[in-house]
Amino acid sequence: MNEVGAAYLADTGFEADLEEELRRAGRRIARWHGQLALTAEPPIPAAWSLDTWTAPQFIEVGSIKTAASALRAIQRNWSLYGVLHHRRAALIQDALPPVKAKPLVFPERAPTSHLGAWTLIEPGLMLASATKTSPFVNGQVAFVEDKEGPPSRAYLKLWEGFTRLGVHPEPGQVCMDLGACPGGWTWVIAKLGAQCLAIDKAPLDPGVVAMPGVSVRQESAFGLEPAKEQMVDWLLSDIICYPARLLGLVKRWMEAGKARNYLCTIKFQGATDHDVMAEFAAIPGARLFHASHNKHEVTFARLERDIP
Numbered sequence: 673m674n675e676v677g678a679a680y681l682a683d684t685g686f687e688a689d690l691e692e693e694l695r696r697a698g699r700r701i702a703r704w705h706g707q708l709a710l711t712a713e714p715p716i717p718a719a720w721s722l723d724t725w726t727a728p729q730f731i732e733v734g735s736i737k738t739a740a741s742a743l744r745a746i747q748r749n750w751s752l753y754g755v756l757h758h759r760r761a762a763l764i765q766d767a768l769p770p771v772k773a774k775p776l777v778f779p780e781r782a783p784t785s786h787l788g789a790w791t792l793i794e795p796g797l798m799l800a801s802a803t804k805t806s807p808f809v810n811g812q813v814a815f816v817e818d819k820e821g822p823p824s825r826a827y828l829k830l831w832e833g834f835t836r837l838g839v840h841p842e843p844g845q846v847c848m849d850l851g852a853c854p855g856g857w858t859w860v861i862a863k864l865g866a867q868c869l870a871i872d873k874a875p876l877d878p879g880v881v882a883m884p885g886v887s888v889r890q891e892s893a894f895g896l897e898p899a900k901e902q903m904v905d906w907l908l909s910d911i912i913c914y915p916a917r918l919l920g921l922v923k924r925w926m927e928a929g930k931a932r933n934y935l936c937t938i939k940f941q942g943a944t945d946h947d948v949m950a951e952f953a954a955i956p957g958a959r960l961f962h963a964s965h966n967k968h969e970v971t972f973a974r975l976e977r978d979i980p
């Protein structure tokens with residue numbers, strides 16, 4: 673292909689989801705380079721893209737030195753998406769200024785330094801984009817993990833959600849965590865110093881229940897009447913349920929006006945429900961993304977500050 677308008681990086685195993693999302697938006701993938709989907713048209717927001725290259729250009733590679741110089745002439749910070757020609761790509765990378773990609777210590781903020789991305793398409797041809805949507809190398813958000821505190825690994829996707837949004841619950845704020853068992857998300861909220869009302873039909877880990885600010889109601893999240901609940905700063909949901917059922921629940925909370933901010937996991941069993949995803953995306957102020965810690969699911973977020 674002569675021109676690339678945008679390149680979208682799919683997470684492993686979610687290439688077909690990205691392809692379908694782009695197809696629905698009128699974008700055709702001209703070719704795949706590993707998990708990077710190249711299209712001729714300008715970039716669009718894509719939930720199934722971990723990282724979107726928004727200004728890709730082909731650069732001919734003479735020698736290792738000239739390749740590195742060409743990138744350095746554009747800007748300082750570059751990250752490699754390595755698929756083919758690994759040895760040659762590593763030599764070019766070594767000739768570039770080092771980019772620190774240390775795991776984050778949550779709630780540390782995402783890096784703010786400008787980062788581009790490049791890859792070797794052929795030994796003599798690179799694709800490079802000075803701009804991309806994720807400040808992380810290949811959209812992968814790495815954290816210094818806590819192997820003792822949280823009772824499940826689900827806390828990582830909540831950490832990633834808050835990190836990507838650049839905002840999280842603050843001390844004094846009230847959160848409702850729907851589908852909270854065994855308590856990874858509730859643990860995150862309590863550690864941030866916010867109040868957490870955890871709702872699940874199943875009991876939570878006793879260590880989490882004992883944390884300051886945590887209260888529990890053992891019942892179904894679908895039985896709640898939002899109008900009768902207190903105002904919450906954050907409505908969080910990691911409930912296992914059909915996406916359409918979650919959409920109904922979120923809409924009921926919005927109609928009641930009882931939550932300022934939302935962060936919910938839309939989980940898919942079997943095929944991805946692209947129609948319901950589109951309905952979530954149509955909510956004013958909605959953000960939809962498949963985070964690097966998400967499984968077959970996407971995160972829906974809606975922040976008070978984004979509401980038009």
Ligand SMILES: C[S@@+](CC[C@H](N)C(=O)[O-])C[C@H]1O[C@@H](n2cnc3c(N)ncnc32)[C@H](O)[C@@H]1O
Nearest residue numbers: 824826851853854855856857892893910911912
């Ligand atoms: C993936 S787990 C949540 C993990 C949790 N976020 C964590 O960090 O440990 C999904 C939870 O949804 C709960 N769930 C399913 N249906 C529910 C309902 N109607 N109301 C409340 N919780 C429900 C399940 O009991 C299960 O604990």
